[in-house]
Amino acid sequence: MDPGHRISFRARSAVEVIDDGYKWRKYGKKSVKDSPNPRNYYRCSTEGCMVKKRVQRDCEDPSYVITTYDGVHNHLRPGVHLLPPP
Ligand SMILES: [Zn+2]
Numbered sequence: 383m384d385p386g387h388r389i390s391f392r393a394r395s396a397v398e399v400i401d402d403g404y405k406w407r408k409y410g411k412k413s414v415k416d417s418p419n420p421r422n423y424y425r426c427s428t429e430g431c432m433v434k435k436r437v438q439r440d441c442e443d444p445s446y447v448i449t450t451y452d453g454v455h456n457h458l459r460p461g462v463h464l465l466p467p468p
Pocket of ligand 1: 428432454
């Protein structure tokens with residue numbers, strides 16, 4: 383696992399938090415200079431996982447949301463199982 387791993391993408395979305403299959407807990411919010419939209423901070427809600435993401439509306443085109451992930455999950459997506467239940 384590379385703790386410095388960072389991915390950022392921009393997507394057209396009506397909702398701020400794009401459903402990426404993981405569960406997130408909001409832990410912070412920061413107003414952004416020159417932008418009416420605050421930046422929201424989330425962390426993975428799985429215990430022991432250090433992945434964080436921040437979400438912000440594009441100030442040039444608010445129909446787009448910019449999501450930046452920091453880190454790599456050390457687990458599968460919730461609800462995804464490699465083996466069928468016994
Ligand atoms: Zn995680």
